[in-house]
Amino acid sequence: MVDALLSDAEKVFIIHGIQDNCREDGRGCEDYRHMTLETGVVSNTSGSSRVRLANTDILVGIKAELGTPVPDKDDKGRLEFFVDCSANATPEFEGRGGEELASEISNMLIRVYDCPGCVDLQELCIIPKQQCWILYIDILLLECGGNLFDAASVAVKAALFDLKIPRVTVTQDEGHVELEISDDPYDVQTVDVKSSPCIVTLSKIGHCHVVDASQKEEACCLARLMLGVSEHGTITGMKKEGSGSLDPSSIDDMLDTGKRVGIALNKSLLESLEEEQRQGKKKGRTGFLR
16 A cells, blocks of 8 residues: 555655646646557547556447337447456456445546546437447456546546447338348447546545645645546546545635636646547557557
8 A cells, every 4th residue: 555655754745746736756736647548549449549647547448239218218228338347457357346436436536437427328319219229349458557536537538539439220121120230331320428527536645735746745635526527527426435534625615626627627638639630541550469
């Protein structure tokens, strides 16, 4: 555990630096660490991405499969999230050590995406009450360097942007319905992710709060607030974690910061994805499993 490696003096240094808006790595309280992003890194998926946020490394792959809509949403497709914590990411994940964290990340993603308008699930429905596309979103934590929730949400949004679903033609003959799935790689359906949220985690350290906490900063944090924020600042989900308490004024400040940072994060992410899309085959490939 990182917490065991920090002395009281180190914790005091980190807390005092944050109070002066100068963190241990020179960032301000609302600054993210350097992030690298790549899409289309896994060839046998419908969409994929890899995000590296400092030492945090996350790979996401999406498989689109035909299935049956759930009864209470019979005119919509479905999103299914699965998280796997690689044992190589940290010794704590050996055995079943990463299962609790994996469950927390998947539940948070389900919460922030369970909001009308995040993804147009009706576009994923082929025949109401009978057939729809189910998007199985697999998230693999390759390395842990802090702020896993934010990095995972960015990787999921990037993979959804990269998603290409085969076009389906529905024909009816004497009451019998047939589905024809196109095998043309260019005859595909995409998903609009402009309103899809990114998670912004605000960690309360001392009397201040920061975004994108490093592992050392997380060891000094007693409470944190995780927000799902869309490109227009809409909060699609929220969760508080930690043993510490948050007073109402702190929560208001954290909500304002989360909206502001979330809008900037979504804008920067979409600009990067659109630029990568424009480059097409000309872009440099550094992916693996190709």
